[in-house]
Amino acid sequence: MKTNLLFIMPNLTSGGGEKSLVTLLSKIDLNLYNVDLFLLNHSGLFMDFIPKGVHLLPIAETHHLFTLPLFQSLKKLLLKGNGLLAYNRIMFSLRNRNVSNTSKREQYSWKYIAKSLEKIQKKYDVAIGFLEKTSTYFCIDKVDAAKKIGWVHIDYDQLGMDSQFDQVYFQKLDHIVTVSEECANILENRFPDQKNKVEVIYNIVSPSMINEMANQDNLNVYDKKDNEIIILSIGRLHYQKGFEMAVESCKKLIDRGYKIKWNIIGDGEERGKLMELIEEYHLHNHFKLLGLKSNPYPYIKQADIYAQTSKFEGKSIAIDEAKILNKPILVTNFSTAKDQINDGTDGLIIDMNADAIAVGIEKLINDTNLRKKLTLNLACLKKGTEEEIDKFYGLLNR
Structure with missing residues (x-):
């Protein structure tokens, strides 16, 4: 059975x-x-x-009604005679307003959502x-x-x-x-x-699946120009991922004369904030928010450098995927970084600030032997976890 x-x-x-x-x-x-x-x-x-x-x-259906905007939710719940759930919907909103930490907000509001x-x-x-x-x-x-x-x-x-x-x-x-x-x-x-x-x-x-999907799109997904260095990051546009440091690092590298395009695959609540920062630094032609991609692997394969600028991670799947595609990888020194990267062997671990990120990228751009070393070492690793x-x-x- x-x-x-x-x-x-x-x-x-x-x-x-x-x-x-x-x-x-x-x-x-x-x-x-x-x-x-x-x-x-x-x-x-x-x-x-x-x-x-x-x-x-x-x-x-009660959960669907509960998750509607507040006044719309209350109207529909009350029309269905569900006054108790309407009360919990009000308490859910009040609780969320009074708790700034998003994780605690999710914890404390569970008892109200659970009613739906x-x-x-x-x-x-x-x-x-x-x-x-x-x-x-x-x-x-x-x-x-x-x-x-x-x-x-x-x-x-x-x-x-x-x-x-x-x-x-x-x-x-x-x-x-x-x-x-x-x-x-x-x-x-x-x-x-x-x-x-x-x-x-x-x-x-799965390396076999990732390599197969990476080869599905033979187009130049970045429209890369001569002598341009393509950097890619993947993740939700969220505080955790530290993408504001990536934007600042990009600005520093452009000011130093490097021809780079930094791309991010992902979406989230910090899109507006990041767009404002890109506007402030005049990086429209150099820093791109690509949105969500159901198949990110051609983008990883065609990038020159993969950068993970996170403030914290569990175990990043995106890093594992970049390793499978043998990309030179730069990661910030979050608490679990050493679980995935051996510094100087299969990637670089750098300090968690915009200056250090820029210096690390600069090192990977200028030291072609280092990039080759990282790529060759990655090619020799067993990377599947099936x-x-x-x-x-x-x-x-x-």
């Missing part, structure tokens, strides 16, 4: 966690497992990547909250399962969350999975009484 699995995720918009989920789903043997997926929002870049055979569960969500009636063998916060809370509060797993994709200490809030939920999990050894150390230090539950399963990346599916199976059956 097949094992019944449920995965829970807020949505499938762009992001490392979302990409990690659809890749994992594509590797699960559907001859052995029945797989259901619950999303709080049926939208996002990766919706089309949900494998056939994975059953997408419906969302309660029905408990899932089917009983599962294993339920997996595949992202920190809401996915885990839903897994605990709204699902009946013999085993429950929570997934943390980030350096927990950098989110500024209320650990006491999560402690209540972590106590009810059977396993807490994270994506790197450093992330595991951070969780074990923050939640010492949950230490025995922490497991490391790396994000699954075998991580076996760790996942082991966790399910333990």
Whole structure:
């Protein structure tokens, strides 16, 4: 008899966690497992990547009404006679206004959002909250399962969350999975009484798939000119990714006479802020926000340098993908950087400021021998992690 699995995720918009989920789903043997997926929002870049055979569960109408703009939500809820949920919608808005930290806001508003969500009636063998916060809370509060797993994709200490809030939920999990050894150390230090539950399963990346997709588009995706250096970064336009430092670094390099084009694949709440900075520094021809790309791999392949300017990460899938395509890589020295890059061997780790980023890029531009060395070393590495599916199976059956 097949094992019944449920995965829970807020949505499938762009992001490392979302990409990690659809890749994992594509590797699960559907001859052995029945797989259901619950999303709080049926939208996002990766919706089309949900494998056939994975059953997408419906969302309660009450949740759809709850997530409408405030006055529209209240009107529709009251017309349906749901005064209690309308009250919770008001409290949700008030709570969000009074909490500045976005992670704590998500934590504290869960009790209001939860009122709009029905408990899932089917009983599962294993339920997996595949992202920190809401996915885990839903897994605990709204699902009946013999085993429950929570997934943390980030350096927990950098989110500024209320650990006491999560402690209540972590106590009810059977396993807490994270994506790197450093992330595991951070969780074990923050939640010492949950230490025995922490497991490391790396994000699954497939070199054969990535190389195939990188060659799908033979066009010059950048319209590259002679002697131009193309730099690429990938990530949500969010404070975490430090893209304001990338813009400032680009300005410094242009002022020093370098012919560069810096491109970012991604979207998010900081687009307006970054556009203003690009305008201020007159970088319209040198710094491009490309938006979301369902296939970013031709862009990685055709770039000269991949740069990750993050302030914190769990384990960056984009870095792993750049490694698979043998790109010279520069990363800022966030807490988990050394989990992915050996400084001077397969990339450069530099200080987390615009000056250091500019100096690092300058070094990669001028030192062609260094770039060749990094590329050759990357070509010799074993970079696929498909075998991580076996760790996942082991966790399910333990």
